[in-house]
Amino acid sequence: MLPVPAAASFASSARKPTRRMPVTVMHMDEHWMTMGRKKVAAGVALWRASTQANRWPGYPHKAIVPEYPGWQETKWLDREEAEFSDPAKFDPKIYRQADMTFHFAPAVRESVTLLIALAGASGSGKTFSALRLAKGMAPTGKIAFIDTEARRGLHYAEEFDFLHSDMRPPFRPAAFIEGIRAAEAAGAEVVIIDSFSHEYDGQGGIMDWADELEADGTKSPGNWKVPKGAHKKLMNALLQCRASIIFCLRADEKIRIARENGKTVVEPLGWMPICEKRFMFEMTASFTLTPDRPGIPHFDLPHKLQRQHRDMFTDKKPIGEDSGAALAEWARGGAPAPPPRNSNRLSRWKKRQTI
Numbered sequence: 001m002l003p004v005p006a007a008a009s010f011a012s013s014a015r016k017p018t019r020r021m022p023v024t025v026m027h028m029d030e031h032w033m034t035m036g037r038k039k040v041a042a043g044v045a046l047w048r049a050s051t052q053a054n055r056w057p058g059y060p061h062k063a064i065v066p067e068y069p070g071w072q073e074t075k076w077l078d079r080e081e082a083e084f085s086d087p088a089k090f091d092p093k094i095y096r097q098a099d100m101t102f103h104f105a106p107a108v109r110e111s112v113t114l115l116i117a118l119a120g121a122s123g124s125g126k127t128f129s130a131l132r133l134a135k136g137m138a139p140t141g142k143i144a145f146i147d148t149e150a151r152r153g154l155h156y157a158e159e160f161d162f163l164h165s166d167m168r169p170p171f172r173p174a175a176f177i178e179g180i181r182a183a184e185a186a187g188a189e190v191v192i193i194d195s196f197s198h199e200y201d202g203q204g205g206i207m208d209w210a211d212e213l214e215a216d217g218t219k220s221p222g223n224w225k226v227p228k229g230a231h232k233k234l235m236n237a238l239l240q241c242r243a244s245i246i247f248c249l250r251a252d253e254k255i256r257i258a259r260e261n262g263k264t265v266v267e268p269l270g271w272m273p274i275c276e277k278r279f280m281f282e283m284t285a286s287f288t289l290t291p292d293r294p295g296i297p298h299f300d301l302p303h304k305l306q307r308q309h310r311d312m313f314t315d316k317k318p319i320g321e322d323s324g325a326a327l328a329e330w331a332r333g334g335a336p337a338p339p340p341r342n343s344n345r346l347s348r349w350k351k352r353q354t355i
Contacts, residue, residue: 053187110333114244117286119251119273125294126248127194129319131160134190136324144183144191148198170204173234194248197274249273271301
């Protein structure tokens with residue numbers, strides 16, 4: 001009998017499949033046991049949260065259409081080709097629908113997720129507007145807040161009910177994917193990311209990443225290949241997310257300096273969101289806010305608002321819960337009436353601005 005260390009609390013044996021069957025006795029030291037306890041505790045906590053919320057990470061919330069295995073399709077096409085060449089074996093009834101890989105059904109809008117962007121400078125009301133919009137979109141559901149700005153989202157903890165996560169640098173695209181999936185696993189119906197600009201120009205964001213690769217010897221533009229590939233994966237994850245997402249983005253007032261007729265001319269280009277250049281194209285709707293009119297969309301600045309959403313927003317008052325409720329109803333498949341002109345929170349908003 002081999003001696004087992006006194007500190008060992010778990011032992012296992014392994015036997016080789018030979019005639020004499022030698023046995024190796026192994027024990028797990030405290031490092032192994034600590035890691036095991038952590039993983040078991042995390043698994044139990046995730047199971048408990050999933051049981052309470054009835055939302056299971058990794059599993060879709062509705063029926064899915066699995067992708068047909070490529071190897072099986074190849075096998076069938078080989079057989080199909082062989083049988084087409086033999087008229088004696090060919091039955092037209094079998095192949096009437098066999099070569100159709102696309103199937104169509106009547107278009108019905110239901111369970112549509114939303115991607116909303118609010119861009120603006122400091123003091124333009126992005127965070128407050130995002131929380132109001134989220135509250136309208138999920139009045140009885142969960143709102144998850146991914147905070148990249150040193151826990152500033154907690155400034156609103158007394159006014160809104162939401163789950164908060166403090167996200168620390170480096171702000172790699174993969175970190176945002178992890179945060180969004182964690183929010184989904186927690187049962188969030190709406191996720192707020194404030195500020196998503198950090199994914200682009202924050203510490204460890206894709207601009208920093210490209211600079212790091214260039215410093216390590218990867219010349220431009222080759223240094224952008226890996227960061228942009230990671231950003232593309234993030235965009236794919238955003239488009240597949242089953243929760244609606246509201247992005248708060250910083251914005252800069254851009255100018256163009258040129259020489260005309262021997263003089264230096266400064267041309268204002270307006271407010272531009274700080275993000276990857278194609279990001280805004282993926283939004284369901286986007287707005288630019290400014291400090292002089294906090295929370296109120298500017299339709300003369302960069303924005304995206306489809307025809308079916310125009311009655312839900314106005315440039316006369318701040319974005320509020322009524323707009324969020326109208327968006328949510330539309331996303332569920334309903335045809336909401338235009339939102340009311342007055343909001344109970346509008347007076348509170350104005351009061352905040354005069355303090």
